[in-house]
Amino acid sequence: MIGALTTMINLDTHVVIFALEDNLNLAEREAMQTEDWAISPIVLWEIAKLVERRRLNLNLDGHRFNQFLNSVDVIPIDINIARTCARLDFRSDPADQLIAATSIVYGIPLVTRQSYPAIKASAFCNMKTFRRALFIRSTAIVLTCASVSLIIVSGCTTDDEPAELDNVPPPTARSGVKPYSGEESFQNRCAVCHGQQADGTATGPPLVNRLYEIGHHPNFSFHNAVNKGVIAHHWNFGDMPPIPNVKPAEINAIICHVRDLQRAEGIAAGEPC
CATH class of the missing domain: 1.10.760.10 (Cytochrome c-like domain)
Incomplete structure (x- = not known):
């Protein structure tokens, strides 16, 4: 797939664990084989807590986990994600709230098995089985649907930015006394x-x-x-x-x-x- 246009996908904690345990379903496996991966830092915290409580048999210093870390982008939590969290109503799981807000802010499809009740109220739309995402204009995402086996959540708007959210501020070279060229x-x-x-x-x-x-x-x-x-x-x-x-x-x-x-x-x- 050299030079092929792929999509960055945001993996929730359960999908990461399924991947580490080699327990993905067919649609999840297809997504992870063909797309670039990203996660929220809260996913790493949740995995660490599960290991600490002996609910997950995983060596955090082992080769398999480090190989995964070297293959994934960790999306930083910033003020835009925090503001978006405040607009969501994920009372049962604040970690899922952060993960979902990350997908909204960056316009990245969220790969999950969860069916979030807050989706329709938060500029999300449900898509069913993963096929292939094509980018039109900037971050607007079109996904085809087939039989239910995986939920992919993405921004519903066809604008360049996610609907009804403050735009993520671009990086600036003007910070500090002596800005970099x-x-x-x-x-x-x-x-x-x-x-x-x-x-x-x-x-x-x-x-x-x-x-x-x-x-x-x-x-x-x-x-x-x-x-x-x-x-x-x-x-x-x-x-x-x-x-x-x-x-x-x-x-x-x-x-x-x-x-x-x-x-x-x-x-x-x-x-x-």
Whole structure:
């Protein structure tokens, strides 16, 4: 699937556990084999608590769990997710509230076996069996439906942003006394592999590519790539190692520069910084 356009999917805690226990159903297995994965940090907390209470037999320091962590983007909890949580009514499980709010804010389909009672009241719509998600415009998602075996929850709007929610603020290069130059930082840290115009080289993929549009690779995924590295999955360039000693403000400046380059080529890149 080199170069194929995939969707980032948000996995709830139960689906992660089923994956770790090799107990996925057919639709879940298809989703995890063909799409990029993301989770909320609350999923890691829930798994740790289950292990602590001996309700889950899992070695948190073991190879299987670490392999999973290296394959997933962890979406940070921010003020936009907190505000969205306040609009949801998930009285039975605050963790599910955070997971669902994450999908709303970032426009990422939520893969779950739960049937949330608050879905219809929170700009969600139920989709049945997973097929394949196609992006139109920016983060609007169209999913086809078939027989019930898995619920995928996604934003119901066809606008570029999730319905009735404050837009997620773009990264800014203007924080701090001495702001970073996104272009300069990109040339110093990224261009040797990704090209001077982010158009790729013999050793790294192009970032000015639909694979990296904001709906498929949100800004947090760039932070994760720098801080954690990336296991090769779209291209045959090999794994990307973590880049040490890069401050979040500098990563934000680099993101702004890459988004500007994408926008100039007609790739969905969100609002300018």
